[in-house]
Amino acid sequence: MSGERDVLVIGFLSRWCAGIAAETAGVNRIKYSPNIVFINLPCVSRLNPSHVVDAFLNGIDGVLIGGCLPPGNCHYKTGNFKAFKRMYLLKKLMAQFGVEPERVKMDWFVTPQYEKIARVADSFVEEIRRLGPVMSRGEA
Amino acid sequence: MAGGEGEKPRIGVFVCHCGTNIAGVVDVKKVVEEVSKLPGVVHAEDYVYMCSQIGQQKIIDAIREKKLNGVVVAACTPSLHGETFAKAVEHGGLSRHRYEFVSIREYVSWVHWHDRKKATEKAIREIAAAVAKLADNKVYEPIRRAVKKKALVIGGGIAGMTAAVDLANAGIPVVLVEKSPTIGGRMIQLSMTFPTLDCAQCTITPKMAEVANHPNIKLYTLSEVIDVEGHVGNYKVKILQHPRMVDIDECRLCGFCERACPVEVPNEFNRGLGKRKAIYLPFAQAVPSAYVIDAEHCTRCGLCVRACPVDAINLDEKERIIEEEVGSIIVATGFDIYPPENLPEYGYGIYKDVVDALQFEQMIVPSGPTRGRIVRLSDGKPAKTVVFIQCAGSRDVNHLPYCSKICCMYTAKQAMLYKMKVPDGKAYIFYIDVRAAGKGYEEFYKKAQMTPGIHYVRGRVSRVYREPGDDRLTVEGVDTLSGKLVKIKADLVVLAVGIVPRLDPELASKLKIAVDEYGFAQEVHPKLKPVETEVGGVFVAGAVQGPKDISESVAQASAAAAKAMQLLVKDYVEKEPLIAEVDEERCDGCGICASTCPYEAIKIENGKAHVTPILCEGCGMCVSACPVGAMELRNLTDKQITNMVKAIARWP
Amino acid sequence: MEKPSLAIVPLTCCGACMQSIYEDRELMKTITRYRIIYWPGYAEGELGDAVDAAIIVGVARTRRDYEAAEKMYREAGLVVMYGTCSVYGGIPGLTALVPREELGEDYADTAKPPAVLRQPSVLAPGCPPSASVRKRLAEILEAYLRGEKPDKTVFLGNTESLCRNCPLRPRDPGRIEMPGIKRVYEGVSMDKCFLEQGILCLGPVTSASCNHDCIRMGLPCTGCAGPVPGIDDAGLRYIGAIGSILMVKRERQVMFPGLARELDKIHDPMGLLYKYTLPRAKLTQLALIRRGLAGGGEK
Known part of the structure; x- marks a missing residue:
């Protein structure tokens, strides 16, 4: 497979805020790029940095993390802060390995922000298209 | 399966x-x-x-x-x-x-x-x-845990009593803990209640008696909750009871002790307008109906012990710690008034004739320190002109930014009661806006406004002072409707002080309930879960959750009791079993998982992490915290997440 | 019966592991019961074909390293990985991402610990391996003389993390908070957990094969004995752990910018997290694949 292929992005969403926002985007028929596939988690703090790296190793080109808007909206009180610290450090680490840190994006939502989630998904897919595929998929 | x-x-x-x-x-x-x-x-x-x-x-x-x-x-x-x-x-x-x-x-x-x-x-x-x-x-399998069919209510005011009686009537044993020597709370200090002008004491005393006599209610006065352990359905509570030094069952209320006592201190019941002895009955209808010794001021002279005809007094009584196991806790610790000392521009603490609203309530009560007469406290002369200052401390960025909600109505009430007592008197009410949202409230306010001799002045008071040689106070303010500066000579100034929560931060942290920026207990959702806290089985009722009048406090108390009942009528608490799980083989007991858990659901015991299933909410924060991968979230394991990612990537 | 032959094969390494063998009398006693056919500095000569047992020391970085390691896997019945470099990469493994072009013709594309090339018989991590690891190695070598061979890979390191028996206990293991990030020169105290002092200690993810020597000396763990076995990427795990307890009680006050400022004090996360394990990092694998090279992964 060549580097020409279109990009594929995964969005890990907290099911309480970003997840509901994504669902509401559907109800309101807000279109966004189909190149992003969402996985709902109880909380983005469930995500381990190695899940993100595993995604890249499997040819996923970008990882979006949609958590609850701080400070007061996290369903589990402080999960968003945990996710932020982990992903912030992971991005610094990725840069040292020559893997574009822009391939990981964190954003924060409250449930009514369904237009925002569509907009963020689109702009992230565009950003990843600009960066190109993380590698030829299927090589790992 | x-x-x-x-x-x-x-x-x-x-x-x-x-x-x-x-x-x-x-x-x-x-x-x-x-x-x-x-x-x-x-x-x-x-x-x-x-x-x-x-x-x-x-x-x-x-x-x-x-x-x-x-x-x-x-x-x-x-x-x-x-x-x-x-x-x-x-x-x-x-x-x-x-x-x-x-x-x-x-x-x-x-x-x-x-x-x-x-x-x-x-x-x-x-x-x-x-x-x-x-x-x-x-x-x-779902997680189940047997429920202790007993409730703890903290606070014996109208909210706490209502919740306790509701629960007790439903057949649930209740432990009621009250800090002061009697139940009754703030309401017993009031004269009449708006908007019906019913006698507050007559309304609340039957409730107090019901609490005292209910077979399902165990009342601890002079008591505080000092420790809370456990979780929804199963709380272990430690209660510290201070010594009353008077035997409740023996005391005959003869009052010989009181007459013998040489120590006199300001009476907190009427906010220091009167005096009481070191051995005293808080008020006539106090429950429990017995004298109490104020340990702080008692000199231990022993005169009361000699005076008591039934040997009910024991000066050597020690405090004791009581342990109770309950399934649910209702926090109804109520409110305090905003300290009027913080408002020196209104002259409180400087002039005797400036009183706070609770003191004024006590002046109205026939059994109060002024025997129900509205007089100048400086010289006892009748108060012919009274100025009420609303929003004293409330809606003020320097004091309380929020609206205390009840002051507009109680001021209208106090002005009307004043007019009944002093028909030729004049009442001036300084206000920012009048908030009279409530059944019958607007009508009540209108009635006050239409009463001859009651004048509403829209504006704030800038200062209260006494001109030299004048026996009256001068209240200076602005009437924003006419745009004119107003000066009123007043015999009495009443500050409609705002209310602040009475929730000891230490108690809140023991209960693990959240408080807001002002110290009010934080409900889970303002609309849909107004009596629930973040802690399962712990509910709030009354003014501790936010400013409230009596009817709202009672309604919320019944709601909290109903929520507690929903829990306590069940034999088990049951919850979704998709929680975190420790692989004990791999766990090294470093404690990082426990330190990150927002629910304190993980304990380190014998060098291994243990999840308390009933407390775990299944967020998975600990799973990605574990440095050695010993923690997993049921049905959302690391392997499952990676496999999902792979499946998404692999097709086609 | 003739004594079995033994080759001790140094790949790219610093020499300290060799020294640790020389200095261990018991281990030397066992080793010298073998017919040592190759051990530079001890038995000079070419690395021949007929080898019964091999001890490999160091990381494979040069082409010759790879060839030697492959040869030992092919020929020897017992293949021992001795020292952190051979198991995880160690300090010379830090060259994993240095392109061959910068190093010269003799070098391979990347550095790989020989332990990942095939299935070794024994893993003896440590920088250098501690006395207890050496003792157990001597036992295995003894047994092999009797013809007994482990049927699957034996891990001689400690399977527990340093936290398990750390001399610096947290005040309350249920409430560890890193107050911020501090460096050792800013002062450490010896009465509580390093993490509680804001010192980045790799103890939580590192195998306690070392007797806590550094920690006893007032230095945080840097991970020299390699990760606790079974963790797929200790560096990434450590990020998860630090992200959990850093300023955990002040998150809402300092918010994201405050947390970022604190995390920016970690200037070299790669060096912190993979000082001894870089070739086995998942991100190394990814970086190599992106360069068109085969990933240097596990197995």
Whole structure:
């Protein structure tokens, strides 16, 4: 497979805020790029940095993390802060390995922000298209 | 039950058209064709309305005929039909843990209608992820824990008493803890209640008697909760009871002790307007009905002991610690008034004739320190002109930014009561806005406003002072309606002080309940969960949660009692078992998981982490915190997440 | 019967592991019961074909390293990985991402611990391996003389993390908070957990094969004995752990910018997290694949 292929992005969403926002985007028929596939988690703090790296190793080109808007909206009180610290450090680490840190994006939502989630998904897919595929998929 | 460990996955995938909602965009036939090829999938079909009776029957039949041990439904959204299909799956004989829902409507067809090919691909990827996850889903029994059928109510004011009596009447034993020597709270200090002008004491004393005599209520006065351990349905509570030094059962209320006592201190019941002895009865209708010794001021001279005809006094009584086990806790610790000393511009503490609203209440009460006469406290002369200052401390960024809610109404009430007592007197009320939202409140306020001799002045008071040689106070303010400066000579100034929560931060932290920036207890949701706290089984009632009048406090207390009942009538608390789990073999007891858990659900014991199942909310924060990978979240393990990612990446 | 032959094969390494063998009398006693056919500095000569047992020391970085390691896997019945470099990469493994072009013709594309090339018989991590590891190695070598061979890979390191028996206990293991990030020169105290002092200590993810020597000396763990076995990527795990307890009680006050400022004090996360394990990092694998090279992964 060549580097020409279109990009594929995964969005890990907290099911309480970003997840509901994504669902509401559907109800309101807000279109966004189909190149992003969402996985709902109880909380983005469930995500381990190695899940993100595993995604890249499997040819996923970008990882979006949609958590609850701080400070007061996290369903589990402080999960968003945990996710932020982990992903912030992971991005610094990725840069040292020559893997574009822009391939990981964190954003924060409250449930009514369904237009925002569509907009963020689109702009992230565009950003990843600009960066190109993380590698030829299927090589790992 | 099917779907046990080690069994090879036999998964059925059911793709819904949702009429044309899904099928109009997603090529469902292609989806079925592709997902049939996924490892573990032994059956795949599509149907126009999967949620219909026929659609559900298809799932049930396939489980039975194809011996499925897992079901994936790709349809609208779990919030709409997640439960519908879970029931169908259970009907077919599978656990709901062997079922996954994939949203291909809200997450696919309704947002990708502009690109059918990619929408179809995305639907396949999503289903592939669910199939990959489902392969490792295990079946867990719900978590159950027996419930202690007893409740603790903290605070013996009108809210606490109401909650306690409601629970007790429902047959639930109640432990009522009150800090002061008697129950009754703030309400017993009041004269009349708005908007009906009923006697507050006459209204509350039957309730107090009910508490005192109820076989299901155990009352601890002079007591504080000093320790709380446990979780919803099972709390262990330590109560510290200070010595009363008077035997409740022996005391005959003869009052000989009081007359013998040489120590005189300001009486807190009327906010220092009167005096009481070191041995005293808080007020005539106090419950428990017995004298009490104020340990702080008692000199231990022993005169009361000699005076007591029934030997009810024991100066050597020690404090004691009581342990109680309860299933639910209601916090009803009430409010304090905003300290009027913080408002020196209004002259409180400088001039005797400036009083706070609670003191004024006590002046109205016939049994109060002024025997019900409205007089100048400086010289006892009748108060012919009274100025009421509303929002004293409230709606003021330098004091309390919030509205204390009750002051407009109690000021209107006090002005009317004043006019009844002093028909030729004049009352001036300075206000910012009058807030009279409540049943009968606006009418009540209008009545006050129409009463001859009551003058509402819209504006704030800048200062209260005494001109030299004048025996009256000068109140200086602005009438913002006329734009004129007003100066009023007043015999008495009443500050309508705001209210602040009376919730000891230490108690809040022991209960693990959150407080807001002002110290009020934080409810979970202002609209939908107004009496619930973040802590399961702990509820709030009354002014501790926010400014409230009596009727609202009572309503909230009954609501809290009802919530506690919902919990306590059950034999078990039950919850979703998809929680964190420790692999004890691998755990090194470093404590990082426990330190990050927002629910204190993890304890380190004997060098290993232990999850308290009933406390765990299943967020998974600890799982990604564990440095050695000894923690897992049931049915969302590290392996499952990675397998989902792989499945999404691998197709086509 | 003739004594079995033994080759001790240094790949790219610093020499300290060799020294640790020389200095261990018991281990030397066992080793010298073998017929040592190759051990630079002890028995000079070419690395021949007929080898019964091999002890490999160091990381494979040069082409010759790879060839030697492959040869030992092919020929020897017992293959021992001695020292952190051979198991995880160690300090010379830090060259994993230095392109061959910068190093010269003799070098391979990347550095790989020989332990990942095939299935070794024994893993003896440590920088250098501690006395207890050496003792157990001597026992295995003894047994092999009797013809007994482990049927699957034996891990001689400690399977527990340093936290398990750390001399610096947290005051309350249920409430560890890193107050911020501090460096050792800013001062450490010896009465509580390093993490509670804001010192980045790799103890939570590192195998306690070392007797806590550094920690006893007032230095945080840098991970020299390699990760606790079974963790798929200790560096990434450590990020998860630090992200959990850093300023955990002040998150809402300092918010994201405050947390970022604190995390920016970690200037070299790669060096912190993979000082001894870089070739086995998942991100190394990814970086190599992106360069068109085969990933240097596990197995």
